[in-house]
Amino acid sequence: MTQKLVIIGAGMASGRVIEHLLDADPAAFDITLFNAEPRGNYNRIMLSPVLSGEKTYEDIVTHSDDWYAENGVTCRFGEHVVKIDRDRKVVVGQQGEVAYDKLIIATGSAPFVIPVQGRDLPGVITYRDLDDTNAMIEASEKGGKAVVIGGGLLGLEAAAGLQMRGMEVTVLHLTAHLMDRQLDEAAGYMLRRDLERRGITVMTRASTAAILGSDRVEGVMLEDSTGLQADLVVMAVGIRPETRLATDAGIEVARGIEVDARMRSSDADIYAVGECVEFDGQLFGLVAPLYDQAKVLAADLLGQDAAFVPKELSTKLKVTGCDLFSAGDFAEAEGREDIVFRDPARGVYKRLVLEGGRLVGAVMYGDTADSNWFFGLIRDGADVQDMRETLIFGPAYQGGGASDPLSAVAALPPEAEICGCNGVCKGAIVEAINGGATDLGAIRAVTKASASCGTCTGLVEQVLAVTLGDDFVLPTATPVCGCTDLTHEDVRRLIKSQELKSQPAVWQELGWKTPNGCHVCRPAINYYLLAEWPLEYADDPQSRFINERKHANIQKDGTYSVVPRMFGGMTTPAELRAIADAAEKYNVPTVHVTGGQRIDLLGVRGEDLPAIWADLNAAGMVSGHAYSKGLRTVKTCVGKDHCRFGTQDSTGLGIKLEKALWGSWTPHKVKLAVSGCPRNCAEATCKDIGVVCVDSGYQIGVAGAAGMDVKETERLADVATEQEVMDLTMAFMQLYRENAKYLDRPYKWVAKVGLDWVKEQVVEDEANRKALIERFLISQSVYQKDPWAELAQPKAAAAFSPIANLMQEAAE
Template identity: 60%
Template sequence: MTQAQEHLVVIGNGMAGCRAVEEVIARDPARYRVTIFGAEPHVNYNRIMLSPVLAGEKTFDDIVINDLSWYAGHGIELIAGDPVAAIDRDARTVTARSGRAVAYDRLLIATGSDPFIIPVPGSDLPGVVSFRDMADVDRMLAAAEAGRAAGGGHAVVIGGGLLGLEAAHGLSLRGMKVTVIHLMPTLMERQLDEAAGWLLKSALEARGQTILTEAHTAAILGDGRVEGVALKDGTVIPASLVVMAVGIRPSVALARAAGLEVGRGIQVDDHMVTSDPAILAVGECVEHDGNVYGLVAPLWDMCRALADGLTGRHSGYRGSVTSTKLKVAGLDVFSAGDFSGGDGAEDIVLRDAARGIYKRVVVKQDRVVGAVLYGDTADGGWYFDLLREGADVSAIRDMLIFGQAFAAGGGAADPKAAVAALSDTAEICGCNGVSKGQVVACITRGAHSLDAVRSGCKASASCGSCSGLVETILALTLGDEVEAGPKTMCKCTSFGHDDVRREIVAQGMRSIPEVMHELHWSTPDGCSSCRPALNYYLLCALPGTYKDDQQSRFVNERMHANIQKDGTYSVVPRMWGGITSPRELRAIADVVEKYDAPMVKVTGGQRLDIFGIRKEDLPAVWADLNAAGMVSGHAYGKSLRTVKTCVGSEWCRFGTQDSTGLGVKVERMTWGSWMPHKFKIAVSGCPRNCAEATIKDFGIVCVDSGYELHVGGNGGIKVRATDFLCRVATEAEAMHHCAAFIQLYREEARYLERTAPWIERIGVDYIRARIADDAGGRDALAARFHLSQSVSQDDPWAARAGGAAREQHAPMAVFTPKPEVRPMEVGA
């Protein structure tokens, strides 16, 4: 700090306040000494990412924008959990709720907005919440947990705008039965036209939500706590939680009490200066030129203009032309401009009902004046550029609705040409307000990888949906100089997965805390991304020595069952090779009836999946199935899932070998083994391949001369056929090669990397060299696999349920040569 420094005090530790400080520091880091007051007891986080936290897709740590090290590194004093209660403009001081007074030279108000609570009877009852901050999310999560404990909870969300639909989506995923009440006939009527709104409503209803449009709330019912919502037509909807998401208002009470000029918001000029020259304001709390904005893109523009003014530059804020690109409950929507139609306006519409895609571009006098996209929003930025620039589209009108790649390629889709044609002002990352020009500037300053761009300018650092665009800009800017090196495990470390695995073995590390200490983790306890990976790497490296850390596993693996959208679980007992018996079928039927499971389904892996099991019933379900001799199918795990078989030579006239018997042996050999990701095996009895062995992680196709072995298949979103590994003559050899391949995958793939992308990354020739061509290496890998199985092949259901007889679960005899068993060597 120097004597020349002025004291900048910021009221508001949210996205606007901290972004403004970032912009000031970027222009003149020594200009101001900064103090930030925050009403919440947290560091700065991405408020628009609260929805994934509610849905369970992210944790709070995942959405932090500026951690404590950022404040400390820039000499910023953070006063969190102590909101400012008063401003004394004459004395130039602010006083917090605690009574603490701080003097300022310049004051920045970034108080955001307040949720609007409709004034109906009962709106003040416990159980009525808004959706604006982490405290609201915590209250909703507590309500969802209480609902599950009571056998089910009902939530009513009042408001069918973005926040309301996101709240409904998250609560639905948390197991609550959700009803959305919306006053208008169309959901998100400010962003979507009637057709897109109808598609959105239909999609949400298909996910189990009840959507009531043109519904008027009359009262919130309850005696001491919320019990239901009454509509004006007399309908009563039961509810243990009511979420008010009907709109927001600029938070202006503090400014008004200080005597600043306030209209709809705190009134500011082009440099975000209020009626007091020493006080500025930015974000949702301000009114500029009669406009109030509730989107993030104008917020970023305001922060840039404010920072220019505070550091002696002359550019100002001229207002924002806004677009809205959102992911609502996982569904993509976009809108910009005027899509209401009108004199001289023409609609160009594309509807693809089968794919759930709707596009409408409104053109007037050969200019785009509005656009609505649903299901496919990739061209939203391009349409917005055309709209904002008033570009003449007459030359590309015939191709306009098919998107920029098609138009830029002259009728043939060319995604790179489309991105190259974007203007420098085109928005790439809506979450962080980053334009194409800013991404290019970041790259030219030395950011030659996606992670480096994320660190440098924050593009794709939040929701990640723009990662593909950023990668294309990298390719266009750098060509062959793009660094495609391994990504770091997470933001807790600068090490990649391969580096961590190598260091665990090289340094003989024995626990997660030891790894984090020795490799200088930035967070003492890690995060939800690195802890499961470290747990797996240690489990793989130290079979029989390392104690599995259950708290570092995903919820499905902790519960040994798959959590479903309603908060119940599905249970899948193992059926060896897809074969079952009357005893097993009776046991499953008894469980279904005893625990009132609503559905039993045959899976693609030839098993039976029992749906709708309550969390509290899981131990008893495990005990009942164990008593019938059944073990976990590991349908929830990063482990062996299934071994699919056909009936083979025992029954089929085309079968060449006993594929069913071999499948059972392979499954008994490999079950219970933890892996980087899920792993599936199939054995087909002849080249007709009825068991689909050539789209499995490891496939065996029986032929007259023996067994053809295949690796790296995937039948999911991106179908990949297997690569041929080799041909062997006997069952024992097929099983031996399978064990060796699994162990190579276990030791060298990165956590959460399926065999298909792993093989595409390292090449199938490497796999053949290690498995098919190197007999000694193959023997060593297989021996390490069997060693791991001998010390860790336990039935988690038996352990949790109190134990059951295991004699019939023991692994079958396998072909096992006797080389010296060496410690795992990563990358050997």
Template identity: 60%
Template sequence: MSQKPHLIVVGNGMAGCRAVEEILARDPNKFRITIFGSEPRVNYNRIMLSPLLAGEKSFDDIVINSEAWYADNGITLVAGDAIVAVDRAAQTVTSASGRTESYDRLLLATGSDPFIIPVPGKDLPGVITFRDMEDVDKMLAAADAGGDAVVIGGGLLGLEAAHGLALRGMKVTVIHLMPTLMERQLDEAAGWLLKTELERRGQTILTQADTGEVYGDGKVEGVRLKDGTEIPCSIVVMAVGIRPSTGLAKAAGLDVERGILVDDHMMTSDPAVLAVGECVQHRGAVYGLVAPLWEMCRALADSQTGNPSGYTGSVTSTKLKVSGIDVFSAGDFSGGEGCEDIVLRDATRGVYKRVIVKDEKVIGAVLYGDTADGNWYFDLLKKEENIADIREALIFGQAFASGGALSDPKAAVAALSDDAEICGCNGVSKGQVMACVAGGATDLDAVRATCKASASCGSCTGLVENLLALALGDDYSGERTVKTMCKCTSFTHEDVRAAIVEKGLKAIPEVMQEMSWTTPDGCSSCRPALNYYLLCAWPAEHVEDPQSRFVNERMHANIQKDGTYSVVPRMWGGVTTPNELRAIADAADKYGARMVKVTGGQRLDLFGIKKEDLPAIWGDLNAAGMVSGHAYGKALRTVKTCVGSEWCRFGTQDSTGLGIKAEQMTWGSWMPHKFKIAVSGCPRNCAEATIKDFGVICVDSGYELHIGGNGGIHLRGTDFLCKVATEQEALDYCAAFTQLYREEARYLDRTAPWVERVGLDYVKKRIVEDEVGREALRNRFLYAQSFLQVDPWAERASGKESFLHEHIAEIRPFAVVGGAA
């Protein structure tokens, strides 16, 4: 048997690997394949670098082809070793390390290079681009170091870089040469709306601003505009455009103009060399969007496997999330002679729609804020359909234009043609999704795994789910392998938390509207979770929604089986005074408590209090200096201590004092679930610290910290986090761990299942190994504490006030919304 011809792919990016995927789908035995990549990693989704920078995704989340994919398909991956020379006569390539390989077919997928504006200072340390993982790592390091950032370029990449850096805590200024942001995708009106919204979120946007130089002594210190304006900063992100990467092809003697010249079968001037992606020029056009790349890859695979259908060019549309804001554009929106504009503006909803019509055909569209009908307008544009009959309703969308016949979302997607694009990120059409369902996919996760629709940014999730419902009918349950937040939504807890931060959502109705809740007011499952996620994301701005609290939290007491309530005043670290005991005794007598019980958390519980007496009994207790112990709340419950070194002959440290400080620091903080702390004065562990959410074991040389324990039905011992030397370090680690749990756990998750799900190594990486990140978490926790009011009388609580008074001047400058490090 003759050996299979050798296909070498230069470029391990989205275009090169997609071309290989398409070939494998048609004929998995066609080639022996070797892929060379300049980066030392597997293929990943560059479109998702922005969520990676913003902290919304990890690298594993954006991997397209794992190491297993290369191995399973017999592909040799040479990562981190770029091809530097092509010998077309010998049909060989040579890599930077000196490795030489011969080919039968060579595929160039070298992508594009970022454009650096030629201004003085462009080579200073601190000037970076935004094209790959290395750039993201540089930006993350700069954000961790603190300071201000300047982003040059108000296109998509520039705005995404600015958004990510802002979420990382940097003050960001965007400099854009043109009068309108994203002028290639948006008209003037939509660009103005985008600029206004980004400025509302705290970014500084300078349009018609021309960069004169980047200045600094040995490193970036600022940017000077040509009008003399100076903007101090510690990093400059250049995001002014890209150019096809043609150097390798040009050196090999291939025909090159703006890009590598290719025919309809993606063949270069050398029949043995193919090219695809951003590096090519086809019929005079160079494309920088993913949809044309996918079409090129399909045409290339067809031609290499005996079905030369050919690529004839692309009509492009752009459907994007810019800093969490939905925008869409397609076709020609410049207008001009013979063109008519149909415009809808809804200032309250932040929606702008403009459809450009010529000769009763849609030739362009711009949508801002509501892009649900973008695919439909694009379908009309591509097919050049006459819209005279639906002209009056055209701007209101597909459902209205059909006379209401398509008001059902399933009917709307049914009306789309099979070649209508559903997922722009991965180039998936309606026909491909339906074929995926016909092949056995019965839920969203199966579709994502099979054809990748909805697997990247997620903006097409609703369309995919409607197609599932259309194809499967009553057999489609809406259930997902990945657990959704509740029956009211198709999104997970993590999806919702990310959207709240990314889109700046501040109220429950706003979340439900933005994320297309299927019920008008949510349910008893999602409303408390949404209330908590909003509070955690926006501690300074959150407006409490009492109806989204469980009854115990609304009444600030625990309801009992006879309808009365139990009241638990707080005792700091389990320590009380005669005055507090007198106040409790007086309250028990006055309000007829039928039992006074010492709790497992070293407090006194007053049972049998009538509902109507709750405000009065709390008023009396508060007058005596006592506040709620939150025995009812998804909050800090208790800090259990032993007497430690002050009294016990075995005690090694002042465990009682540390416990009181920990309780004063953490009380009043809403959590995903109840949270308990304990401090034991020696390894005998009398305070049972190793079954608490956060436990401290005092030893002669310091403090051993433990996390993720709980008692109850399913007992779980803690995991050892680390050992620290000082009391202050123990408090700092406690604050950081608590905030990480608050920001990342699902509502109603105790720390035990959360730690098991994310892994102890992950928690250690965030809390122990990342000193800067730990400090940021600690600061965010203390900042949030200055706003949270779990208790109706918390503003008068001396314990919390005294602790925060010492720290608030220190922590306010570190405040970052939404939990971004």
């Protein structure tokens, strides 16, 4: 018989309970979910990247409205629960009562606000949820000064996010060093140093006396009478379990709602889970134990035996450029010994604390690659005496010397924990890989490993590498070039979050080592800027490869290749006549039909380029962009108009696609094809984007390749209409434009982000798809211009004279 289950709080812990229940028995409970926020479950761990601009709210949604609807969960979002009536077994909400057989309290925690004058002023914000995050983002748009009170995890993540959004940030911390509960003094010093290098002011031993202002916050006064200007004050000094509903209902509460090992409160029909819980005198603020609690609670509701056992916890900071890790007990005590490694030049510090032949604590800064291995030793209470001499160097050095780092991962037992947040062991990941989950996105979908805070992503990739062998290439995060230590991903994120809209702004704000970049980074930065700011940034031709500057492909003898566009591979007698006339007029030695269904005029002299462009323009032809990082061709077959096997108008669709997409700059070249039936004469299944027409409509594939790598497309969607093909193709192009690393073809990019994520953004999320199309059309309004028409002017001939060419090449 279906029971009525009411849940108060739609956070990560209760969300995991619902998942376990639905996986085990979808019909067991009629679930009603209350949430004071006007939304459902999202990944609160990732609020910091939302604040910094690295992610959006949509990126961190765990359970969408559609998910709740599909699973029959009744949602009462934006509605506060007034009280719990235990005698009548009802929950009283602002909009009415709901009866329950079983009740789960998952009210989380409330931020602690220090009791000082001015704490209620507008502009004083706590940092716990999306509304707080949005309030900080809105405040940061006005610029100015921010003061963050609290130098713990949340405070530093808030400070980093606000600084990345352009605010001047000061962090106030009460004790002698930052994150004093998680770090020792040495690591705290290194963290402070790196934050200050980023432009964040850090003040330790700083006690807040009052928050100043009249209509809104204007400053902060410290106990030593130091005054600080502030347009925004963020309170991040700690949290307290939210227990008011439980207290009012007469449920036993100490610091939190007291529960037993089955997560039951003092009322046998009422459970509690998450940050509102107290178990055996302990409170819980990290996600890993919350997920363990959720699993136990779901099992008990289903009549299964389970017990919550707290585990050793570790801490990592989600601030770009500040890699730190701590676990266990690293306090000084009699009978303990320290192993310390310092490399000041690299900014690396490691400290291991041993007691009785076992590792009991670890602090690492600057190099945390081996943190999961050290954490496993602490958690398991492993005897490390035999590896004492090489312990500090990590798993790769055990056994007498350096070895392949992946060998240490290969040697991990199946029960070794890889993802602490979700409690996923190596064996579960290997099982998923053997079951077909062969990329990071698939591993996340099947096991949830690396799906929460993401700090175990590298280790998950290593498990993939050792399991798949030669079939897996471990991604590497390499800098853009020697001018910077930033990766392509870092640069793209910072251009957006810091609103950098010119190359000089990038060189200055991101600390480029070379004043004006180099031949490697300038094309990439030029592309990232024009992709992000199409209406504000002007394309810099001198930051493009020579073919893109000349709008023709240079050949080995110094002449050029000219390829006019033939939409969908179609042409006319008039166009063919114009091409023949141009070939004769300019003594073109070679006329070649390309594999992309176009005609290539090879051997055109540089000084003749403007004139031959003008002649082809006069015949109605535009540049085929055979040289560009953009759309090259849309190859088609003749389709149903001529072929007896054709199912749709493949030629017409190909022409529409090419006319919509040409001219858009992309990270690399893009090739499309439309085949009129599954016989696939246009070879659509090995293109960057390929459409195969079938009786019921169209099969859209992406991420194919037919060059040095040969790869079949992956199915993006099956649709019924041409308009759906157009919409999904434009949305996919824009998603690729906005997210891919420069010079990554679509198949390489999709392999990195996972096809499931692409589908979520392009196919499943209609609002996001429309937004992508809108941004694509804005970019097209700027850049869908024929460069031949712009440059095919009489005065342009001088710019392409042999002497001018030589002078330009020398300058480059």
